[in-house]
Amino acid sequence: MATTDDSFNGMTERCDSCELETIHEVSVQIRTESMKEENAQFSREPYRVSECQRCGNRTSQRMNNA
Numbered sequence: 001m002a003t004t005d006d007s008f009n010g011m012t013e014r015c016d017s018c019e020l021e022t023i024h025e026v027s028v029q030i031r032t033e034s035m036k037e038e039n040a041q042f043s044r045e046p047y048r049v050s051e052c053q054r055c056g057n058r059t060s061q062r063m064n065n066a
């Protein structure tokens with residue numbers, strides 16, 4: 001069941017709001033982390049942001065687990 005969609009950067013993922021597997025638009029954001037006390041250095045972390053195309057719910061997660 002592999003379909004190739006060339007235009008839309010979409011992935012099928014589970015949405016917690018829909019409680020379904022829905023299409024998500026996935027993008028990457030760079031965020032500056034400055035609020036952590038343990039890690040005093042200001043590091044820029046890439047976050048993977050996915051937005052449910054059904055309900056608009058957004059989830060983000062850090063990409064590298066340093």
Ligand SMILES: [Zn+2]
Pocket residue numbers: 015016017018019022052053054055056057
């Ligand atoms: Zn949803």
